[in-house]
Amino acid sequence: MTRCSDLAAGDAREGTAPPGERWFLVEHPGPWGRVAFAQSGLDPAVVTALDAWARTARGRVLLIRRPGRRSAGGPRRWFRVDSRPGHESVRTxxxxxxxxxxxxxxAPGTAHPEPLYLACVHxxxxxxxxxxxxxxxxxxxxxEPDRTWECSHVGGCRFAPALVLLPHGFVLGGTSPAQGxxxxxxxxxxxxxxxxxxxRSTDPPAVQAAQHHARLxxxxxxxxxxxxxxxxxxxxxxxxxxxAGPDVEVELTERRVDPGRPLTCAATAPGWMREFDVLALRS
Structure with a gap:
């Protein structure tokens, strides 16, 4: 069976990280519904509060669980992550x-100095x-068992697997397990x-693309x-x-591309993609 990630092998990855200046991660062993928070058995009033926080804080809320563990019961871990440049931190x-x-x-929580690795398995x-x-x-x-969590939908399913590196909010796609x-x-x-x-989730798509080409x-x-x-x-x-650091200026154009295919396995109609072309790069 040909899946969306197979068809997207040639799609440009740069500029596709989902937006999010902050992240709130909730340990929830499962099951997870298709719409993670609304359909996973959480109290509806809590879902409403988390959604309001995400809108106000320009944040993202994800369910997480340890790989291979599905049993419920006992205290559940939460992480509140600030990914803004110069403010990178994790509280738990x-x-x-x-x-x-x-x-x-x-809540103030406790400082968590270790990075977090999230793999989308939704x-x-x-x-x-x-x-x-x-x-x-x-x-x-x-x-890295203590740093690793499975997580709910990140976005950009065609670039599976999605790997999120926190607290900075870097989002990777298409790695093999060893590469990840x-x-x-x-x-x-x-x-x-x-x-x-x-x-990086803190940056708009054009900036993500510009930084990608500047790094190259x-x-x-x-x-x-x-x-x-x-x-x-x-x-x-x-x-x-x-x-800055190093000093680089990138000029680019943004265009809409119609690939003529659904962009996810679950989609029923063709989607569209945003792509960027570099006009000039001065360093």
Whole structure:
């Protein structure tokens, strides 16, 4: 069977990371419904509160669980992550019931200095996420069990498996399990390889694409490299992005591409893609 991730093998990854300046992760062993929070048995009032937080904080809320573990019971872990440049941090705590999650949205919690690795395995949302995400999660857990979690829908299913590196919010796609393990190890050492990088969740698509091409040209690999200084839109569908550390300016155009196919296994109609073309790169 040909799946969406097979058909998307040639699609451009850069500029496709989902938006999110903050993340709220809730341990929920399962089962997960197709719409993770609304259909996974959580208290509806809590779902409403989490949704309101996400809208206000420009955040993303995900269900998480340890790879291979499905049993419920006992306290559940939560993580509140700030991915904004210069504010990268993780706070954590536990709850014994759903109501405690509302307090956790603003609770001080405990500082969590270790990075988090999330592998999307949300098969009820898209088959590719389960088929490709679970082997990645298992491989990561084999070497970094305390840092690794399976997670619900991230976005961009055709780039499965999706790997999220927190707290920075880097989103990778299309790695093999071994490549994902190597990428996570590099991130822990302060390095990100653009080979599978879709972008950083804190940046808009045009900036993600600009940084991708700047990393390719300059060789900058540091997680804090290429800090965004200014973003201008000199014309419709045109962008100019200035970065520092090292100093680079990228001009690019944005275009809509109609591939003539559904973009996910679950989709029933053709979708469209955003792609970027570099006009100039000055360093």
């Amino acid at each position: 705590g536990t709850v014994t019931d759903d109501a405690g999650l509302v307090d956790a949205l603003s 098969g009820r949302h898209d088959t590719c996420c389960a088929v490709r995400g679970r082997p990645l999660a298992a491989a990561l857990a084999a070497v 393990v190597a990428a996570a190890a590099g991130y822990a050492d302060g390095v990100v390889d653009p080979a599978f990088l879709r972008g 040209v300059t060789g900058a690999r540091g997680v804090d490299a290429l800090r965004v200084v200014a973003v201008d839109a000199p014309g419709t569908g045109r962008w100019r992005v200035r970065m």
